[in-house]
Amino acid sequence: MQLFPCPFCGLRDEREFLFLAEAGKVRPDTTQNISDEDWARYLHAIRNDKGAVREVWMHLTCGEVFVLERDSVTMEVVRAIPLRKEVA
Amino acid sequence: MTRYSGWRLFREGLRGHKGWPQAWRTHKLKPAYDVVIIGGGGHGLATAYYLAKNHGITNVAVIEKGWLGGGNTGRNTTVIRSNYFYPESADLYDMSVRLYEGLSKDLNYNIMFSQRGMIVTAHSEPEMEMAARQVNAMRLNGVDAEFLDADQVKRAEPALNTRHDMRYPIHGGVLQPRAGTGRHDAVAWGFARAADRLGVDIIQNCEVTGILTEAGRCVGVVTSQGEVRAGVVGATAAGHSSTIAKMAGFELPIESYALQAFVSEPLKPVLNTVVLCPPFGTYVSQSDKGGLVIGGGLDRVPSYGQRGNLPMQEAVLSGLAEMMPALAKVKLLRHWAGIVDVTPDSSPIIGPSGVDGLYVNCGWGTGGFKAIPVGGYLLAHVMATGGHHDVSRPFDLSRFITGRLVDESAASGIAH
Numbered sequence: 001m002q003l004f005p006c007p008f009c010g011l012r013d014e015r016e017f018l019f020l021a022e023a024g025k026v027r028p029d030t031t032q033n034i035s036d037e038d039w040a041r042y043l044h045a046i047r048n049d050k051g052a053v054r055e056v057w058m059h060l061t062c063g064e065v066f067v068l069e070r071d072s073v074t075m076e077v078v079r080a081i082p083l084r085k086e087v088a
Numbered sequence: 089m090t091r092y093s094g095w096r097l098f099r100e101g102l103r104g105h106k107g108w109p110q111a112w113r114t115h116k117l118k119p120a121y122d123v124v125i126i127g128g129g130g131h132g133l134a135t136a137y138y139l140a141k142n143h144g145i146t147n148v149a150v151i152e153k154g155w156l157g158g159g160n161t162g163r164n165t166t167v168i169r170s171n172y173f174y175p176e177s178a179d180l181y182d183m184s185v186r187l188y189e190g191l192s193k194d195l196n197y198n199i200m201f202s203q204r205g206m207i208v209t210a211h212s213e214p215e216m217e218m219a220a221r222q223v224n225a226m227r228l229n230g231v232d233a234e235f236l237d238a239d240q241v242k243r244a245e246p247a248l249n250t251r252h253d254m255r256y257p258i259h260g261g262v263l264q265p266r267a268g269t270g271r272h273d274a275v276a277w278g279f280a281r282a283a284d285r286l287g288v289d290i291i292q293n294c295e296v297t298g299i300l301t302e303a304g305r306c307v308g309v310v311t312s313q314g315e316v317r318a319g320v321v322g323a324t325a326a327g328h329s330s331t332i333a334k335m336a337g338f339e340l341p342i343e344s345y346a347l348q349a350f351v352s353e354p355l356k357p358v359l360n361t362v363v364l365c366p367p368f369g370t371y372v373s374q375s376d377k378g379g380l381v382i383g384g385g386l387d388r389v390p391s392y393g394q395r396g397n398l399p400m401q402e403a404v405l406s407g408l409a410e411m412m413p414a415l416a417k418v419k420l421l422r423h424w425a426g427i428v429d430v431t432p433d434s435s436p437i438i439g440p441s442g443v444d445g446l447y448v449n450c451g452w453g454t455g456g457f458k459a460i461p462v463g464g465y466l467l468a469h470v471m472a473t474g475g476h477h478d479v480s481r482p483f484d485l486s487r488f489i490t491g492r493l494v495d496e497s498a499a500s501g502i503a504h
Binding site: 001002014015018019036037040041043044045046047048049050051053055072073074075 | 328330331334339340341342343344388389390391392393397398399432488489490
C-alpha cells in the first residue's frame with residue numbers, strides 16, 4: 001500500500017485517508033443575489049486536472065483536515081499542508 | 089469491402105485464411121472535415137457510424153491518440169444491461185440494449201452479445217423490499233425484470249454462497265434476463281469497419297492538443313499531425329473529457345477515477361449469468377474463453393493513472409471469495425484499470441458543450457460500454473440536427489444549472 005502523509009501523524013497507510021474536494025474553491029457571497037450559472041459552477045464544476053493537483057483530504061483516524069499536493073497521473077505525493085492555525 | 093459470412097469463413101478456411109482484406113483503411117489527416125470526433129473508442133466510432141448511416145454525413149474524421157478501443161472500450165468488464173430505476177435512464181439504457189440486440193447484423197460483425205441474464209442479489213428483508221421496488225420500476229419503464237427468492241437465485245447460480253450463516257446471507261435478487269455480456273474489442277472494430285465502409289476517416293496515433301476557436305465558436309482542432317478544421321466537433325474522450333474541456337476554456341462537472349477489473353485463468357463453465365452482490369462490492373461473469381471477469385467499485389482517489397493498485401484489488405477479490413468461496417483459490421491472469429468520468433448524479437452528459445460548435449458525450453462513469461450504441465446514436469442526432477433527441481434531452485449539460493439531476497447513484501443499486 002502507498003503511504004500518505006498526515007501533518008499530525010506522519011506517514012500512514014493510504015486507506016486511512018479520505019479525499020474530500022479540490023482545494024481553492026470559494027463559496028459565492030450568499031448575502032448577494034447569485035445567478036443559477038454561478039451557483040451551479042460553485043456546486044459542480046471541477047478542474048479535474050491531469051498532473052499536479054491540490055486537494056483537501058481528511059485523515060480519518062485522527063480527523064485532521066489538510067491540503068494534499070500530489071500528481072494525479074503518477075500518484076506521487078508532493079506534500080501535505082496543514083490547515084490548522086498555530087496557537088501563539 | 090468484403091461482407092463477413094459463414095460461406096466466406098468456410099472459403100477462407102480452405103484457402104488458409106490468406107484472403108481476408110484489411111478491416112478498415114488507413115488515412116492521412118485531411119485539412120478539413122464536416123465533423124471531427126475526438127476519441128476513437130466505442131462512443132466516438134459509433135457516433136461516426138450513426139452520422140453516416142442515419143444522417144448521411146460521411147465527411148467525418150475520428151481522431152484517436154492511441155489505438156482504436158485502447159481506452160475504456162478495451163478495459164471494461166463487457167456487461168450490457170438496462171436495470172436502471174428512473175424512466176429517463178431506462179429509456180436511454182434500454183435503447184442501448186435494443187441497439188446491441190441488432191448490432192451484429194447491423195454492422196456485419198459478430199459482437200458476441202450473449203444475453204445470459206444479470207442477477208443483483210438482495211441480502212436482507214429491507215433489501216428485498218427495495219429489490220421488489222426495483223423490479224416494479226423496471227417493468228413500469230418497459231424493461232424486463234424478474235424478482236427471485238433465495239431458492240431461485242441458488243438454482244440460477246449454484247456457485248453462490250447461499251449459506252444462512254454467512255456475513256450477508258442471500259434472501260433473493262433481481263434478474264434482468266436480457267442483460268449479458270458482449271465482446272468489447274469487436275464492438276470497437278465492428279463500428280470502425282462499418283463506419284469506414286460508409287466513408288469515415290479513422291486516424292490513429294494522432295493526439296488532439298488544442299481546440300481552434302474563432303469568435304467564440306469551435307472551428308476545428310489542433311493535433312499532433314497539424315490543424316484540422318471542422319464544421320462541428322464532438323468530444324467522446326471519457327475520462328479525459330475534462331482535458332478537452334480545458335482546451336476549449338470551460339469546466340465540466342466530472343471527476344476522473346480509475347476503475348479496475350480483473351480476469352482469471354480459464355476455468356470450465358462455472359457461472360451462468362452476470363452476478364452482482366452489492367454488499368461485497370463485487371460482480372463477476374465468465375467469458376467464452378473460461379476466464380472469470382471480475383469488477384468492483386471505483387478507486388478511492390481521483391486519478392488519471394491507467395493501472396491497478398492494491399487497496400481496491402483486496403476489496404474486490406475478498407468480496408468474490410465471500411460470494412463464491414469455491415473460487416477463492418483461482419489465480420488471476422491480468423489486472424488493469426481505465427479512467428472513468430464520474431458526474432455528480434452518475435448519469436451521462438450528451439449534447440452542446442456551451443461552446444458553439446463543440447458537442448460532448450461523456451460522464452458515463454463506470455457504465456460506458458453498455459451505452460456505446462446509444463451514446464453514438466444520440467450524439468450523432470444532436471450534431472446532425474442541432475437539437476436533442478427525446479431520449480438525450482434529460483441528459484443535457486444544463487441539468488446542473490436547473491437542478492433537474494437524474495440521480496442514478498442513489499436509486500439503481502449499482503455498485504458504484
